[in-house]
Amino acid sequence: MGKIVRHEIDPANPPALTEAQKAEIAALKARPESSIDTSDIPELTEDFWQSAVRNPYFKPIKQQLTLRLDADLVAWFKRREPDGRGYQSAINKALREYVAKQQRKTG
Numbered sequence: 001m002g003k004i005v006r007h008e009i010d011p012a013n014p015p016a017l018t019e020a021q022k023a024e025i026a027a028l029k030a031r032p033e034s035s036i037d038t039s040d041i042p043e044l045t046e047d048f049w050q051s052a053v054r055n056p057y058f059k060p061i062k063q064q065l066t067l068r069l070d071a072d073l074v075a076w077f078k079r080r081e082p083d084g085r086g087y088q089s090a091i092n093k094a095l096r097e098y099v100a101k102q103q104r105k106t107g
Helices: 019-030 046-050 071-080 087-106
Strands: none
């Protein structure tokens, strides 16, 4: 049975491109957009966007930070979660819902 090999690439420090890769990228950049054949791609209508849903596999990047909250708020969120676990995710969800509501108000 084969061995699984995994590679991670740091986006901040990508591997060097070969001269052939650099030439190919330069040639693509030089092409006018009018030379791109999009005839096999259907135009997206307003109906498409009305039934569109967010990618169910999308997970926003989390940022660790220190945040001071009133003790009674933290206790309330902890009481609502089994074993007090997941209260931080519950706070995150509540904040996300608040932001979405505010965005709908301001449009």
